[in-house]
Structures are given as structure tokens and as C-alpha cells.
């Protein structure tokens with residue numbers, strides 16, 4: 001039956017196409033890409049949080065800095081008044097106490113600013129480190145993308161060639177036989193037709209006795225008595 005022999009060619013091409021399809025979906029680069037994309041999204045979330053913390057610290061520092069400037073000018077004015085004299089001893093005494101109090105305020109404000117500047121430094125370092133991680137992951141992601149695209153391009157071209165050959169090979173096979181073959185392929189691990197070689201079915205690898213072989217030869221179309229696959233005898 002020449003149609004069955006053609007179908008055997010179709011089968012071989014279908015298996016090759018299955019393998020290529022599988023290869024396309026199970027590239028190690030794809031796994032790596034998924035991991036990198038996942039890491040990147042985690043790093044981006046962290047960066048968002050760290051960035052928000054940094055912005056808050058900048059605001060706090062600006063505010064503390066502004067408050068320090070106010071205290072400094074207040075101190076300057078009060079000292080000027082104190083040094084310009086012309087006050088009673090009691091007024092001078094009060095003014096001196098005020099200056100002392102403002103100096104203490106200034107010390108506290110300076111400490112606050114210094115503390116915030118330190119935190120700001122640390123926070124900037126953290127953001128910078130995370131930005132570095134982000135850049136590295138982005139680079140890796142892009143490189144993997146282009147690797148995957150390259151491999152897929154090669155596989156797709158190969159699949160297109162095989163598909164074309166498959167279309168040619170299947171053309172002369174009667175439609176009902178193709179339908180049966182497709183159905184068998186779905187339920188039998190992609191193998192719908194096999195050749196009988198040395199009395200062994202190429203599909204299920206089981207032997208057929210002489211009697212079974214002659215039974216099979218009588219069938220239209222011939223099918224393995226064990227696995228029911230189409231059989232080229």
C-alpha cells in the first residue's frame with residue numbers, strides 16, 4: 001500500500017516536528033529567562049520601597065535643615081542684641097539665658113541634621129547597590145531574550161521546512177486514513193503508524209506471530225493486533 005508508506009514518511013516528519021516543538025518550549029535559556037525576570041521584578045519592588053525611603057529622608061533632611069537655619073538666624077539676632085548692649089543688668093541676664101537656650105536648640109538641630117545626613121548616605125548607597133543589581137539583571141534578561149529569539153528563529157525555520165515536506169508527503173494519502181492516523185497519534189504518544197520489522201511492531205515493540213502477521217496483512221488498513229496502530233507490513 002503506497003499510501004501507508006507515504007504515511008510512514010509523514011509520521012517521521014511529525015515526530016521531528018514534535019521534537020522541535022518540544023525543544024522550542026524547553027530551552028534552558030527559557031528557564032533562566034523566567035528566573036531572571038522573576039528576580040528582576042523582586043529587585044524592582046525592593047527598589048521602589050528603598051527609593052520611597054530615600055525620598056522621605058531627603059524631605060526630612062530638608063525640613064531639619066530649614067529648622068536649623070531658622071534657629072541659627074534666631075541665635076545670630078539674639079546675640080547681636082546682647083552684644084549691642086544698652087540693656088539693664090537684669091535684661092542682659094535674661095538675654096544671656098535666652099542665647100544659651102537657643103544654643104542648646106541649635107546643638108539639637110545640628111545633631112538631628114547630622115544623623116539624617118548619615119542615614120541619607122546609607123540610604124543612597126542601598127539604592128545605588130539595588131540599581132546596580134537591576135542593571136545587571138536587565139542586561140542578562142536582554143541577552144537571554146536575544147539568545148532565545150535567535151534559537152527560536154532557527155527552530156522555526158527548520159519547522160517550516162519540515163512542515164512543507166510533511167504537507168507534500170501527506171497530500172497523496174486518502175483523507176480517512178490521515179484522520180485515523182491523527183486520532184491514533186493523539187492517544188498513542190504521537191505514533192500512529194509503524195513498520196513491521198522482523199515480526200516486531202515498530203510502535204509497541206511486541207512480536208507478532210506468523211498467524212497474527214497474516215491476519216494483519218488481510219486487514220484494510222493493516223493494524224497491529226497489540227497496539228492497534230497502523231502497520232506497514
Ligand SMILES: [Zn+2]
Pocket residue numbers: 201202203204205206224225226227228229
Ligand atoms: Zn504494535
